[in-house]
Amino acid sequence: MADTKFIGKRWEEMETDVLVKIFKELNMIQLAPVSRVCRSWRLACSDPFIWNTLDLGLLQSNFIQTRASPYIWVDERSDKRLTRILRVAMALSRGNITSMIFHFNLYMKDDHLSYISEWSPHLRRLVMPAWNRITKVGICQAIRIWENLESLTMPSIAHPPYIMEEISRSCKNFSQLKVMGTFDMHFASAIATNLQKLKVLSLRCSIITKEALLYILNRMDNLEVLNISHCLLLEALATSGRKQVRSELDQSILQKASRIREFFHCQSSSCTTCKRMIEDEGLMRWYRYEDWFWRRDEVSTLDLGDYGKLFGKNCVNSLTA
Amino acid sequence: MLNLSRPFPYLLTFLGRSPQSLAAKNPSLSIRLQIRPSGPQNKMSGNEIALNKTQQAKSSYVWIQTNDGLIQQVEGEFVTVCPLIHREMLRTGLGSCKNNPIPLPEQVSPAILSSILHYCRFHQVPGHSDKERKSFDEKFMKTDTDRLVELISAAHSLELSPLVDLISRAIARIIEGSSNDEIREIFRVPDDLTEEEKLEPLRNPTNNLYIRLLNQHLARKRKNMKEQKELKNVELEKKQEDKRTVEELLELINGKDEDLKCVRASKCKRKSKKRKNKAQSSSVNYLNCPDVKEVGVLPPMRTSDDGAEDFSCTETEFDDDLDQEKMRENDRIVAEFARRLRLIDYR
Numbered sequence A: 001m002a003d004t005k006f007i008g009k010r011w012e013e014m015e016t017d018v019l020v021k022i023f024k025e026l027n028m029i030q031l032a033p034v035s036r037v038c039r040s041w042r043l044a045c046s047d048p049f050i051w052n053t054l055d056l057g058l059l060q061s062n063f064i065q066t067r068a069s070p071y072i073w074v075d076e077r078s079d080k081r082l083t084r085i086l087r088v089a090m091a092l093s094r095g096n097i098t099s100m101i102f103h104f105n106l107y108m109k110d111d112h113l114s115y116i117s118e119w120s121p122h123l124r125r126l127v128m129p130a131w132n133r134i135t136k137v138g139i140c141q142a143i144r145i146w147e148n149l150e151s152l153t154m155p156s157i158a159h160p161p162y163i164m165e166e167i168s169r170s171c172k173n174f175s176q177l178k179v180m181g182t183f184d185m186h187f188a189s190a191i192a193t194n195l196q197k198l199k200v201l202s203l204r205c206s207i208i209t210k211e212a213l214l215y216i217l218n219r220m221d222n223l224e225v226l227n228i229s230h231c232l233l234l235e236a237l238a239t240s241g242r243k244q245v246r247s248e249l250d251q252s253i254l255q256k257a258s259r260i261r262e263f264f265h266c267q268s269s270s271c272t273t274c275k276r277m278i279e280d281e282g283l284m285r286w287y288r289y290e291d292w293f294w295r296r297d298e299v300s301t302l303d304l305g306d307y308g309k310l311f312g313k314n315c316v317n318s319l320t321a
Numbered sequence B: 001m002l003n004l005s006r007p008f009p010y011l012l013t014f015l016g017r018s019p020q021s022l023a024a025k026n027p028s029l030s031i032r033l034q035i036r037p038s039g040p041q042n043k044m045s046g047n048e049i050a051l052n053k054t055q056q057a058k059s060s061y062v063w064i065q066t067n068d069g070l071i072q073q074v075e076g077e078f079v080t081v082c083p084l085i086h087r088e089m090l091r092t093g094l095g096s097c098k099n100n101p102i103p104l105p106e107q108v109s110p111a112i113l114s115s116i117l118h119y120c121r122f123h124q125v126p127g128h129s130d131k132e133r134k135s136f137d138e139k140f141m142k143t144d145t146d147r148l149v150e151l152i153s154a155a156h157s158l159e160l161s162p163l164v165d166l167i168s169r170a171i172a173r174i175i176e177g178s179s180n181d182e183i184r185e186i187f188r189v190p191d192d193l194t195e196e197e198k199l200e201p202l203r204n205p206t207n208n209l210y211i212r213l214l215n216q217h218l219a220r221k222r223k224n225m226k227e228q229k230e231l232k233n234v235e236l237e238k239k240q241e242d243k244r245t246v247e248e249l250l251e252l253i254n255g256k257d258e259d260l261k262c263v264r265a266s267k268c269k270r271k272s273k274k275r276k277n278k279a280q281s282s283s284v285n286y287l288n289c290p291d292v293k294e295v296g297v298l299p300p301m302r303t304s305d306d307g308a309e310d311f312s313c314t315e316t317e318f319d320d321d322l323d324q325e326k327m328r329e330n331d332r333i334v335a336e337f338a339r340r341l342r343l344i345d346y347r
Helices: A004-012 A016-023 A028-034 A039-045 A076-093 A110-119 A136-145 A161-170 A185-194 A210-219 A251-257 A272-279 A313-320 B007-014 B019-025 B046-059 B076-081 B083-092 B110-124 B130-141 B145-157 B161-176 B180-187 B194-199 B209-254 B259-288 B321-342
Strands: A053-056 A063-065 A072-074 A099-102 A125-127 A151-155 A176-180 A200-202 A207-209 A225-227 A232-234 A262-264 B061-065 B071-075
Touching: A016 A039, A016 B145, A016 B161, A028 A039, A028 A076, A028 B161, A028 B180, A053 A076, A072 A076, A076 A110, A110 A136, A136 A161, A161 A185, A185 A210, A207 A210, A210 A232, A210 A251, B061 B076, B061 B083, B071 B076, B076 B083, B076 B110, B110 B130, B110 B145, B110 B161, B130 B161, B145 B161, B145 B180, B209 B321
Parallel strands: A053 A099, A099 A125, A125 A151, A151 A176, A176 A200, A200 A225, A207 A232, A225 A262
Antiparallel strands: A063 A072, B061 B071
């Protein structure tokens, strides 16, 4: 065969691009031994093409709800498992991760957070809807390291100003925020004060007070995309006993929103999601619905799409063994 | 060979036929038309020319050259799905005749090309069902790993991404099911990570104190391993020298002239060599002495070549007592760090 003389050359020079494409088909657990085959393979294993998004959306903590703060108790095995996974991911990715996605039932601790912030300092997008076990100090420290952070998906927290301040101080390119939970004046004013440069805001499937919405519409001059689909718009937040008065998107709101480039809203009685919101009385119980349901967003840049191959269902199983 | 210079298209139009329609009606004619973009008569824009070429390519043949120099024709339909050939054709104008074939990347041999053509020809036919396509793909992938690697390299160089994806998945399945040794055998890659695998320094992005100290310890250990190797080399050299002296001696003994003198000389040689060796070994011991501290020095990143040393022994024995004491102390500290790094939630 005339091509025998070429074979030797071909083996050693199997292009990194080709190796990266092959390794993209493997999950994290399979990649770890592959990174120990030889030098060129190890380099290919940490390529950004594979690691640009670390989607751990299939990983949940083993937890129970408690009556006292932080209202969640996670068993140690679960924490250790998370540590192991993060360690493998951080070691293999070599700082190339730009997006991290976590499940709303993954309750990580400050230690985990500081670990991922130290080993992936160039993070640009964080989706972390569960902050129960994270302290203020912990999250602020992490934000300080993540100077390139552009997009954050967070739960609704009681006192938002500290986090907004930290973001405005450390993250100069911050432009996208998604809040999952209740959105009141407190939140609205914190955002308006500290995140004037915000371009994209999604509050889908939350409870919003009319006051807060108007405040945002009035004060956020740079807002280009606003998503309030399937939200319960209330006149005011109910104090104990009083029934909540639901509001409609009236002309004043629609008029103010007209200047926004993309305004997503949906308050229809026939929409499945809206029906679920009403049924759950505004606090959407994501765990009751499909796996992918909480990951959707009408805003394309916030929608989470598929899980990717790095951490699949078989990874969870192989780790609990 | 038709020399299709400028006048020809006009001749055809004069005859009442456009070059394109001629090509369309007679695909087997292998019309090799070369449209020259420059010139006052030809007022077509760049885009139109490209479009023309593409249209012609679809119904005509293109000349290509594989890595062994062999020139052959391929049908236009293949060219339209192969971005590299298509682009080269548009950019350079090559491929229209046997003398000017489009050179394919070096990964494309004739055998591989025929495989790729087989794949593309099957999938280009619109009549196949999804099931048929899937079973074709499975059959296509059932080949030895060598061939798969050749195929993927060639497909990648030709920018045929669907084929690359297909083969990636197949190779990934092979890698999944094999141990590292098997992988090294199958893909014939060198085992150049042995020492680093074990002693790879952890990256320290935020200058964590513990990681720094751990790296220092690893650097020390690596240095000691290197010294061990040097020690071994010195011993080897010693042996060689001895060998030589014996041979010389034999020669001298066998030689007739000046026996005694030579023997004396060689004796002196041996003595001086012994002295030299002693000096060397003492210098090596000096190196072993850990007084030379490297404080705050982060070991070089993996890309720097420490020399791929193939140490089969993981534990190196130190004769120096001082060193051992310090190593034990360091080991204790390191074990603590390792524990902390492994179990982050130790608190």
